Amino acid sequence: MLSASPEPLTPGEVRDRLDPAGALSYSTVVTTLTRLYENGALQRHRDGRAFRYSAVSNAAGLVADRMSRLLAGEPDRTSVLRRFVSTLDSGDEQILRDLLRDHPDQKMPE
Incomplete structure (x- = not known):
């Protein structure tokens, strides 16, 4: 939702878009947005007394970043990459x- 928004959103705006009926707690939204910010998935800047949040990347970028972080934490990268490639279907392997x-x-090599 944040990646589709043309402008950064406050937690209240996020809550209103996720749950127009208002059953979702404001503090739950703030906690979730804060954790996503701390994990590098969101950017934020202060706007008055609140923060406005925006996505750092689109979904593909987030998945690629996560894959890179997971790979960076592995001492035997060759084995990890070999196993990953072995799980690809022929179309993904060609891509x-x-x-x-x-x-x-x-x-x-060709």
Whole structure:
């Protein structure tokens, strides 16, 4: 929802968009937004007494960032990447090969 918004939203605006009936607690929204900010998924800036939140990236960017963080924490990256590639279907494997081949900093044998 935040990534689709043209402007940053306050916690109250987020709550109103998520739950127009008002059953969702304001403090729950604030806590969730704060945790997402602390985990790097959101940006925030002060607007008066409140913060306004916006997405750092789109969904694909968030997944890619998470994959990078998980990989960075593994001492045996070769095994992790080998196992990941072995789980790809043929279409995804071809996409990955094309991306690696076309990446300006990578040279992959044809």
